[in-house]
Amino acid sequence: MDAPAKKRRTRIQTEKRELILEAALEVFSAHGFRGSTIDQIAEAAGMSKPNLLYYFRRKEDIHEALIERLLKTWLQPLRELDEAGDPLTELRSYIRRKLEMARDYPRESRLFANEILQGAPRIMPLLEGELKTLVDKKAAIITGWMRAGKVATTDPRHLIFSIWATTQHYADFDVQVRAVLGSHLGGDSRFEDAARFLEQLYVDGLRPKD
Structure with missing residues (x-):
């Protein structure tokens, strides 16, 4: 854990940490963990390396802080899947929230x-713990909807994986998406077009058969 976290941070300390994390996000997302250095992060943050090391002692500490924050944000749409709601509406909203992210x-x-492509060496406990627990919980809800005849029967975990894959594609492969769509389809409206398509794909596919 970084040293200042052991006591209450001042406003300036909080701002400096946020500056470092924002710079590190830019560097890590461009170069990966292995290809990134403290010097690159310090330069991106506009501060000296010794100043940066006052807030985070190691590159690993910065990366861990980013991943923990990311997972809280990344998993929120799945947490919001409401068992009491209409199943098709809940799944449609989940797809929308994932595309918005x-x-x-x-x-x-x-x-x-x-991180995943490298074998998740720094976040495996989070994947096997918090992530798995949440997916198991939501898979049980989807299974309940299936047993009640509210959605078509399928594998709930692979359904979740599929939604992850199809929505995250628009972030990880955005350059490819825009290149293929071209200037007339690759503007900001591409996310709305994607949302309509994925809603049709999943909602129609999961609608119970008479």
């Missing part, structure tokens, strides 16, 4: 993807 947090998405 792809649009608004592309660097965070690349940071997470880079």
Whole structure:
């Protein structure tokens, strides 16, 4: 844990930490953990390396702080899946929220993807703990909807994986998406177009058959 965290931080300390984390997000999302250095982060933050090391002693500490923050944000749409709501409406809203995150947090998405591609050496406990527990809980809710005949029967975990893959594509492969769509389709409206398509794909596919 970084040294200043052991006591109450001042406003300036909080601002400096946020500056460092913002700079580190830019560096890590572009170069990955292994390809990034403290010197690069310090330069991006506009501060000296010794000054940066006052707030975070190691590159690993900065990365850990970013990942912990990312997971809280990244998992919030799944947490909001409400068992008491209409199942198709809940799933439609979940898809929308995931696409909004792809649009608004592309660097965070690349940071997470880079970590997973490296075998998740720094976040495996979080994946096997907090993430798995949440997915198991929501999979049980979806299974309940299926047993009640409210949605078509399928594998709930692979459904969640599929939604992750199709929505996050628009963050991690945004350059490719815009290149293929071209200037007339690759503008800001591409996320709305994607939302309509994915809603049709999933909602129609999960609608119970008569």
